[in-house]
Amino acid sequence: MFEIAIVGSGPGGISAAARAAELKVPHILLEGALHLSNTIYRYQKGKHVMAEPEALPLRSPLKFQAGSRESILESWDQDVAKLGVNVRHGAEVTAIKKTDAGFELSIGRNDKIQARNVILGIGLQGNIRKLGVAGEDAPFVQYTLDDPDEYEGETIIVVGAGDAAIENAVALAKQNQVVVVNRREEFARAKEGNLRAIQKAIEDGVIECFFGSAPERIDKLTVGKKPGRMILNTPKGRAQVLCDRIIARLGANPPRTFVEACGVKFPNDDPAAVPAISEKYESNVPGLYIVGALGGYPLIKQAMNQGYEVVEYILGRSVEPADEPLLRAKFESMPGFKSVNATLQKIQNAVPLLATITPLQLREFMIDSTLLAPKSGEAIFKRNDYTNSFYCLVDGHVEVLMDDSGDKRVVLNPGEFFGEMSLISGRRRTATVVAGKSCVLIETPRRSMKRLINSVDAVKKMIDQVFVERAIRARFGEEATAVQIRDVVKGATLQRFKAGDVLFREGEDGDCLHLVRVGSLTISRQIAGREIVLSYVPAGNYVGEMALLGGGKRSATAKAAIATETIRVERDAFRKLLAQNPMLRMKLANEVKQRTAENITTQAGASSGDVISFLIGQGVGEATDVLLIDESLCVRCDNCEKACAETHGGTSRLDREAGPTFANVHVPTSCRHCEHPHCMKDCPPDAIHRAPNGEVFIADNCIGCGNCERNCPYGVIHMAAKPKKKPGLLQWLLFGAGPGPGESPYDPDSHEKKAVKCDMCKDIKGGAACVRACPTGAAIRISPEQLPEYAYARAP
Amino acid sequence: MHDSILNFRSYRYLWVSILLCAGSLTAYLWHDPIGVPNGGSWLGYTLGTIGAVLIVWLLWFGIRKRRYGRAIGTARGWLSAHVYLGTSLILISLLHSGFQVGWNIHTLALVLMLLVIFSGFFGVYAYLRYPALMTRNRASATREAMVAEIRELDAQALQLADKVDKSVHDAILRSIQNTRLGGGLWAQLTAKDDSGQALTRLKEAVTQAATADKQHRSGQTMVVMVDFLANQANDVQSDTLRRLIDLVSRKRALASRVARDIQLQALMEIWLYIHVPLSLALLGALTAHILSVFFYW
Structure with missing residues (x-):
């Protein structure tokens, strides 16, 4: 019976095991792989691992500082050996059962161990699926592939039908003979591009594929040239394939199923959700602790600290959390500061939104957040800024100015929050907020707020409710009374649409109107059997009121351009509101008239709709700013790329030539500064931000993990090292010194690669260098609001 | 704008x-x-x-x-x-x-x-x-993509030509070797490829095969060729030739587009x-x- 069993030897698990070993507590560290820290082990060779957040002190018997993957793994291996950590490799835990005395952990198929407490540190990557047949661990069988160019002249069997398998197979086929084994009759799960590539390769005879076939067993061979063979069950009977290597890409089992099977509850179905844990990292199963990424702490140092602390907690000792000094530094400036805990309590009492979250969540929330005490009259943010942080009012008041004249003002009281509109819609601030007397605020960055919303349902509900109320009030509140608005809000619901979903169709009866809160729509009509796009509706606008005001039939079709959320207001509630407010009715009727006139103009130049459709198809629907090139003006001088490289450390963030063209409008591969940037989705150090003017940029604390590069659907992020410094322009021009403008090869010795992307030249006076460097005026940047006007001007 | x-x-x-x-x-x-x-x-x-x-x-x-x-x-x-x-x-x-x-x-x-x-x-x-x-x-294609496709068409054509006979193989090989896109300034302005000749040779091969065929009728070569291709759908050789003609024609179209592209770019720089x-x-x-x-x- 062990006191502590630790599952997974990532930074959190390894640190916990080391602490237990240091304290001589009976423990066991269970690791499925043959080495420690499998996730870091699988990083590419020589990768520089960073130690963010810098300010957080490390608390672990293991050493850890920024350095190469090798140096970190080596120092951990040494420390683990020195401390005498009881590691068991190749021990894949398949089940954890609660017993009277503690837990029973099943290892592999038939081994079991007992432990009083369990620390789960299995991360979020999941376990790689194995072939599940005899010989699955033969030396020539592998489940990952780092560099396809490493192999040459081999016969390689690739098992799997997903993107990873296809990409590997196609890349390997350049220098090897490749056989693909697909259990199904087709490649159904693959991306469009991969599908085409593999089908072509099979058609050309470059790759041989066994469809509807499954491996039966793998044999090691001692005679002949090939080290092994795979026996396959094919629809035509058994087949044997001799091979040098087998690469199985069968995906991973997400850890959630396993964790749930252990009895741990998740707050909701969101794929990003992590289980709720107590301040002492204990899950809802007593004695089962969770550390690391699975507990919501994706950074190495955080996880290592947790590993240390969790062992202390299990032994019944209390430790001051490692973040205590950070929080103290944050809170000290607050008037009347006594202790960190007292301040946290005070915040939780003051802000109802935070009342339901756990103390651990609150600590984490506060570490990411900033406490502000702005002077009276100071603007916290301005209307039309692109910032998206979220604010809770702890003390004092703020004033919300709905328009530039400052006539329309709303006062917010302590406990209320603001900034949720831009957080949710990803668009500009709709109002200016000015601090009142002695006001104290918590400013929380987008990522931390999103995480909280995703993990605590009560928070999500409260924010949504306030959002709906404020959105409706902002639209109709000028004319209507608070009571009338409340009636409308009561019946309003949130609706979600996938890209391409129809909100309503031309000719249908109008039964509601939609306020777009996230995403954007296209409005189209069926003209002569063809769908003509009339306009584009970004978040913050409403659609569908025409039918409610007039005849009752929809005059056009509204379709979601990207994933979209709307607030749906029912017809009866809306008509009632109009009946009570003749002024509002008149205002809306005027707007409708204007819109009809606009639609007729667009319809007259029907092909401008084609330009809009094309641009929406290129992801402009979720953009806030996009670079477009007029190919009838572009002389292909690549000065835009050179300018970009020259002003951004030697790497161009745009690829002029790549990307589609329609009616001479070319959408190059460059950042669109999305409303909800895909790149921000999973950034461990939270290094990607949005500047007040809308630029999405990557800060210096990037750890070079490459998540953003993978998450960007437009392929505009690269990993790049800083180039060497080069001599000035005149030296090149007169004496040929150094590489020329726009040419700066990376320093080949540098492994310290970081993510780079377009920052719209936010730090350069005069604006985007690509546009300013274009000698012929072919390159321009537009925002989606200008789209209809642009399309109209460009219509062929 | x-x-x-x-x-x-x-x-x-x-x-x-x-x-x-x-x-x-x-x-x-x-x-x-x-x-x-x-x-x-x-x-x-x-x-x-x-x-x-x-x-x-x-x-x-x-x-x-x-x-x-x-x-x-x-x-x-x-x-x-x-x-x-x-x-x-x-x-x-x-x-x-x-x-x-x-x-x-x-x-x-x-x-x-x-x-x-x-x-x-x-x-x-x-x-x-x-x-x-x-x-x-x-x-809407990039030059790189077009060149890549040409390379691939070349490789495929060569593979197919192997199956026919030496003269066809030589013709294809010569056309690949003679395809010259880009290079010096003059080459950029006058870029051209040699697929036309290969096509002619291919068509000749088809005609020869057709004339050698028993079913052949005297008359214009074009008629013979079409006839031959139409009647002998199952013949491996004629099928290969037909596919070769498709490949080389596609390549010729692509190569002339790349040549034109290079030429236009050169004109904008020269x-x-x-x-x-x-x-x-x-x-x-x-x-x-x-x-x-x-x-x-």
Whole structure:
């Protein structure tokens, strides 16, 4: 019976095991792989691992500082050996059962161990699926592939039908003979591009594929040239394939199923959700602790600290959390500061939104957040800024100015929050907020707020409710009374649409109107059997009121351009509101008239709709700013790329030539500064931000993990090292010194690669260098609001 | 939204140039020099200074367009001004000289300047005309993608040709070896490929096969060929030939598009090889012109 069993030897698990070993507590560290820290082990060779957040002190018997993957793994291996950590490799835990005395952990198929407490540190990557047949661990069988160019002249069997398998197979086929084994009759799960590539390769005879076939067993061979063979069950009977290597890409089992099977509850179905844990990292199963990424702490140092602390907690000792000094530094400036805990309590009492979250969540929330005490009259943010942080009012008041004249003002009281509109819609601030007397605020960055919303349902509900109320009030509140608005809000619901979903169709009866809160729509009509796009509706606008005001039939079709959320207001509630407010009715009727006139103009130049459709198809629907090139003006001088490289450390963030063209409008591969940037989705150090003017940029604390590069659907992020410094322009021009403008090869010795992307030249006076460097005026940047006007001007 | 260099800011620099020219011309007509008008009068010196400053400023464009971070204005504005003010230089320099020419360093500077300006006119024409042609020619594919496809078609064709006979194989191989896209300047302007010949050889092969066939009828080769291809659908050889013809035709279409693409790009760049060296020569001649004037003062 062990006191502590630790599952997974990532930074959190390894640190916990080391602490237990240091304290001589009976423990066991269970690791499925043959080495420690499998996730870091699988990083590419020589990768520089960073130690963010810098300010957080490390608390672990293991050493850890920024350095190469090798140096970190080596120092951990040494420390683990020195401390005498009881590691068991190749021990894949398949089940954890609660017993009277503690837990029973099943290892592999038939081994079991007992432990009083369990620390789960299995991360979020999941376990790689194995072939599940005899010989699955033969030396020539592998489940990952780092560099396809490493192999040459081999016969390689690739098992799997997903993107990873296809990409590997196609890349390997350049220098090897490749056989693909697909259990199904087709490649159904693959991306469009991969599908085409593999089908072509099979058609050309470059790759041989066994469809509807499954491996039966793998044999090691001692005679002949090939080290092994795979026996396959094919629809035509058994087949044997001799091979040098087998690469199985069968995906991973997400850890959630396993964790749930252990009895741990998740707050909701969101794929990003992590289980709720107590301040002492204990899950809802007593004695089962969770550390690391699975507990919501994706950074190495955080996880290592947790590993240390969790062992202390299990032994019944209390430790001051490692973040205590950070929080103290944050809170000290607050008037009347006594202790960190007292301040946290005070915040939780003051802000109802935070009342339901756990103390651990609150600590984490506060570490990411900033406490502000702005002077009276100071603007916290301005209307039309692109910032998206979220604010809770702890003390004092703020004033919300709905328009530039400052006539329309709303006062917010302590406990209320603001900034949720831009957080949710990803668009500009709709109002200016000015601090009142002695006001104290918590400013929380987008990522931390999103995480909280995703993990605590009560928070999500409260924010949504306030959002709906404020959105409706902002639209109709000028004319209507608070009571009338409340009636409308009561019946309003949130609706979600996938890209391409129809909100309503031309000719249908109008039964509601939609306020777009996230995403954007296209409005189209069926003209002569063809769908003509009339306009584009970004978040913050409403659609569908025409039918409610007039005849009752929809005059056009509204379709979601990207994933979209709307607030749906029912017809009866809306008509009632109009009946009570003749002024509002008149205002809306005027707007409708204007819109009809606009639609007729667009319809007259029907092909401008084609330009809009094309641009929406290129992801402009979720953009806030996009670079477009007029190919009838572009002389292909690549000065835009050179300018970009020259002003951004030697790497161009745009690829002029790549990307589609329609009616001479070319959408190059460059950042669109999305409303909800895909790149921000999973950034461990939270290094990607949005500047007040809308630029999405990557800060210096990037750890070079490459998540953003993978998450960007437009392929505009690269990993790049800083180039060497080069001599000035005149030296090149007169004496040929150094590489020329726009040419700066990376320093080949540098492994310290970081993510780079377009920052719209936010730090350069005069604006985007690509546009300013274009000698012929072919390159321009537009925002989606200008789209209809642009399309109209460009219509062929 | 998108404007060309000519109508930048509603033709701002066109107006500047017109004003400059009109001012110079008025002064020239109003001015009553001692003797014939020439560079030695006060107006001659004034116009000469304006011209020299303009030339140096126009040359500075080469540096300005490479200064990306910290420059004033946009490259487009500079180019627009470069074009219009450069053009106005013709009149200003002629007025400066009082229309006197001769076999001397002064006229050499003038001639060089005119050559530079007229090569620039071709540049403007190229910039306004060729981009659209290039886009149309490319049909949304990148050059890289087209070249990659050509390589692949070549490889496939060679594989197929292996199955036919040596003469066809040789024809295909020769066509691949003779396909020459890009290279030196002249090669870029005249790029072509040799698929046409290979196609002819292929068609011959088909005809031969058809003539050798028992079913052959006398008559025009075209008829024979079509007949042969139509009747012998199951014959492996004819099927291979048919696929080869498809491949080589597709390649020919692609290769001519790439060739055209390279040619257009070369046309947009070639004039700079005249424009820039001549402008440097002009700078030299201009310096000599100014020095000699002061030397003989």
